[in-house]
Amino acid sequence: MRLWDWAVGAYGRPGVADACLNLQDAHGQNTCLLLWAVWAGATPHTAAPAAELARAWDAAAVTPLRDVRRALKSSFPPVADEERERLRNAVKAAELQSERLLLEALERLCPQSSGAAPLDALVAASAAWGAPAPQPALAALAAALQ
Template sequence: MAIWEWALEAYARPGVPEACLKLQDEHGQNVSLLLWAVHAETKDSALLSRAAEAARAWDQAALVPLRQVRRTLKAPLPPVDDDARLSFREDVKAVELAAERLLLETLEGLTRRQSGAHALDALMAASAAWGTPAPADALAQLAAALG
């Protein structure tokens, strides 16, 4: 299954959105990198390092700025019409999702073979490759939600 379809299915599972947002907002993790590592079943440090570099660059160039704009547009911004603001916010959200999809597909292009790492092992390795590792319990929560 292609990574985007897999990620959409995974994100629809109970507990996955909450675990992902916690890892992103409270622990500074890149959710796309984490999900890709689970999908790729990898804990290969060299591969994860290359993937983390790519994710960091894309985060800085596209995802973080888009996320900031989307979140800023959540609150009223007088004199901008609320309906127009919310409609524009949805447009930004769609572009943000397209940027996440592009990152996931880019990461998928780094490897086509799965090495068989269990979800928690892949999450722990990806989190460490990203930088300061997220707490093991937060990663375990996502691994459990992913099944």
């Protein structure tokens, strides 16, 4: 199964979105990298180049779009709310497309699963991303993905 299709299905499972958003917002992790890690069975060896790719794309596309989307959440008089919300939805679609492009690039980087356990893969990706997330937060995502 392609990574994008797997990630969309996985993200819709109970608890996965909450665990991903917690890791992203509270611990500075990259959701796409974490989902790729589980899908690919990441190891420290495969996680390092994936994190480098994700870090560069995140800085160039994902984070700037997310910041704009979040900034457009509140009213901005005299801009009409319906027009602001229309723009926010367009930015949201672009943000989602940027995440899809990242997942597709990560899939090309490592198209085969090593079979690593989900928690081990998450630990490897989290460490490669930067300051590792707390083990309980990673374990919560691993449990939700099973």
